[in-house]
Amino acid sequence: MASVSAPSAALSPHRTSASAALLFPYPCFSPRVSPAPTARPRRLAVSARAMPWPHVLTVAGSDSGAGAGIQADIKACAALGAYCSSVITAVTAQNTVGVQGVHAVPEEFVGEQLKSVLADMSVDVVKTGMLPSAGIVKVLCENLRKFPVKALVVDPVMVSTSGDTLSGPSTLATYRDELFPMADIVTPNVKEASKLLGDVSLQTISDMRSAAESIYKLGPKHVLVKGGDMPDSTDAIDVFFDGEEFIELHGLRIKTSNTHGTGCTLASCIAAELAKGATMLHAVEVAKKFVESALYHSKDLVIGNGPQGPFDHLFSLNSPLHKMGSLHKFNPDDLFLYAVTDSGMNKKWGRSIKDAVKAAIEGGATIVQLREKDTETREFLEAAKACVEICRSSGVPLLINDRVDVALACNADGVHVGQSDMPAWEVRELLGPGKIIGVSCKTPAQAGQAWKDGADYIGCGGVFPTTTKANNPTLGFEGLRTVCLASKLPVVAIGGINTGNAGSVMELGLPNLKGVAVVSALFDRECVATETRSLRSILMNACSRS
Numbered sequence: 396m397a398s399v400s401a402p403s404a405a406l407s408p409h410r411t412s413a414s415a416a417l418l419f420p421y422p423c424f425s426p427r428v429s430p431a432p433t434a435r436p437r438r439l440a441v442s443a444r445a446m447p448w449p450h451v452l453t454v455a456g457s458d459s460g461a462g463a464g465i466q467a468d469i470k471a472c473a474a475l476g477a478y479c480s481s482v483i484t485a486v487t488a489q490n491t492v493g494v495q496g497v498h499a500v501p502e503e504f505v506g507e508q509l510k511s512v513l514a515d516m517s518v519d520v521v522k523t524g525m526l527p528s529a530g531i532v533k534v535l536c537e538n539l540r541k542f543p544v545k546a547l548v549v550d551p552v553m554v555s556t557s558g559d560t561l562s563g564p565s566t567l568a569t570y571r572d573e574l575f576p577m578a579d580i581v582t583p584n585v586k587e588a589s590k591l592l593g594d595v596s597l598q599t600i601s602d603m604r605s606a607a608e609s610i611y612k613l614g615p616k617h618v619l620v621k622g623g624d625m626p627d628s629t630d631a632i633d634v635f636f637d638g639e640e641f642i643e644l645h646g647l648r649i650k651t652s653n654t655h656g657t658g659c660t661l662a663s664c665i666a667a668e669l670a671k672g673a674t675m676l677h678a679v680e681v682a683k684k685f686v687e688s689a690l691y692h693s694k695d696l697v698i699g700n701g702p703q704g705p706f707d708h709l710f711s712l713n714s715p716l717h718k719m720g721s722l723h724k725f726n727p728d729d730l731f732l733y734a735v736t737d738s739g740m741n742k743k744w745g746r747s748i749k750d751a752v753k754a755a756i757e758g759g760a761t762i763v764q765l766r767e768k769d770t771e772t773r774e775f776l777e778a779a780k781a782c783v784e785i786c787r788s789s790g791v792p793l794l795i796n797d798r799v800d801v802a803l804a805c806n807a808d809g810v811h812v813g814q815s816d817m818p819a820w821e822v823r824e825l826l827g828p829g830k831i832i833g834v835s836c837k838t839p840a841q842a843g844q845a846w847k848d849g850a851d852y853i854g855c856g857g858v859f860p861t862t863t864k865a866n867n868p869t870l871g872f873e874g875l876r877t878v879c880l881a882s883k884l885p886v887v888a889i890g891g892i893n894t895g896n897a898g899s900v901m902e903l904g905l906p907n908l909k910g911v912a913v914v915s916a917l918f919d920r921e922c923v924a925t926e927t928r929s930l931r932s933i934l935m936n937a938c939s940r941s
């Protein structure tokens with residue numbers, strides 16, 4: 396390895412001009428001349444408003460093509476709001492074609508880097524990637540014992556996605572014997588899981604479960620076996636195991652060749668979320684969604700001439716919605732006061748859809764659905780476009796009932812579908828991961844399916860009898876309770892809800908119940924804003940009581 400050279404005099408921060416000093420107000424120091432990084436006072440007095448910054452340390456290899464390895468880890472953590480320091484274990488020469496060369500960093504110098512960061516920089520979570528020798532794994536374990544962290548995420552990188560070997564058999568044994576027992580989660584793909592278990596064949600979800608259980612027995616607290624390499628299906632299914640329960644995590648299989656670095660990214664996202672304080676399952680779910688979204692947004696990007704390109708971790712910075720300052724990510728609390736329009740009622744009261752939506756937002760609706768059953772498509776689309784503008788300028792998500800085509804054409808925030816509409820997984824394929832999908836569910840089985848299909852929330856009703864929807868079975872509080880208890884998704888209650896009974900619905904204090912969806916009690920009234928305002932204050936009072 397070439398040794399680290401000291402900064403040149405021209406660039407040295409110790410010789411800055413007055414204006415450069417303003418840009419770099421804190422003295423920097425060369426790693427060669429700094430004192431040994433034992434506990435020492437912080438460089439600056441910590442102000443009363445000092446903010447902790449979630450910190451992930453990645454211990455991994457450098458990818459010259461910057462799609463995977465250290466480079467992917469830093470970008471992933473940055474995208475999720477965590478600081479990412481890096482200990483480099485190997486320098487690889489690679490690109491979109493494959494790995495052309497690997498140059499391992501000497502063990503002692505990996506140790507020196509680890510000590511520098513761990514002794515000084517309040518690391519929350521360590522994430523490991525390529526560990527090219529048994530010696531490096533051992534040095535890492537020693538340092539982790541000396542400088543304990545909140546969590547250890549181990550991505551057992553053994554073979555690159557292009558098929559090149561990145562760590563040999565002796566490393567495998569050290570992984571299993573020394574590193575896994577310290578890990579909070581291990582995240583092998585099926586090829587890695589098979590290698591770890593002596594080349595067992597993994598062909599089915601049931602094989603993945605057995606593999607997760609066998610790896611769990613090696614000592615980590617959680618295992619995620621990633622099924623992205625399993626034979627083609629519309630889903631990318633991963634199996635999560637916490638020692639008690641297996642959870643299948645379904646994701647969208649994005650059709651793209653820009654998948655280089657997905658494993659590193661997923662593990663880094665898990666680490667970033669853990670550093671921010673998430674539970675393990677939540678961290679895994681967020682990470683999976685992030686990778687799915689990044690692949691979706693990068694599917695048509697072109698860089699390099701090889702078969703496997705990188706993807707854009709910072710896609711949200713480039714999204715037109717972000718540039719407009721209104722990137723909508725689904726927030727379940729938005730379900731609090733869900734206004735669902737009805738063309739017949741608005742016509743009866745002589746108002747346009749647009750005016751109805753404006754009034755609902757003025758009164759405090761937190762999400763709006765256009766449910767226009769008898770409006771001609773062209774008229775509906777025009778109205779929907781106007782409503783998108785109104786909602787976006789108020790930061791209120793706008794969903795379209797049933798009509799995926801209209802939602803796409805007006806760039807709405809999502810779609811609500813029922814059991815006889817297009818299945819939610821097909822809606823997800825058409826809308827992509829960034830849009831909100833709601834599904835009407837009356838049973839736990841339907842709620843389970845909605846979750847598998849990639850929905851964001853469920854609408855559950857009729858809580859009370861309604862005249863707005865014909866032949867709608869009434870579930871009552873008991874039916875609502877059964878679905879809420881079974882649901883893995885946030886729930887909004889619907890059906891016959893009005894200012895007289897909304898409080899009693901929220902006071903049930905049901906898990907997952909985030910709010911109420913209302914049609915006639917808002918829109919079959921003279922003043923939509925007044926009704927919405929009254930309902931909002933009733934809901935707020937009920938929530939403060941329960």
Ligand SMILES: Cc1ncc(COP(=O)(O)OP(=O)(O)O)c(N)n1
Pocket residue numbers: 733735764766796797811812813814815816833834835853854855864887889912
């Ligand atoms: C929030 C919410 N929940 C349930 C429904 C009902 O949807 P669906 O069963 O598809 O019936 P229609 O609304 O299409 O008649 C909903 N629209 N919104």
Ligand SMILES: Cc1nc(C(=O)O)sc1CCOP(=O)(O)O
Pocket residue numbers: 835836854855856857858860861862863864867889890891892912913914915916
């Ligand atoms: C559209 C809809 N879906 C329901 C369900 O149970 O899934 S009940 C319903 C109608 C709700 O209208 P109102 O607030 O006027 O009762």
Ligand SMILES: [Mg+2]
Pocket residue numbers: 796797811812813816
């Ligand atoms: Mg429908």
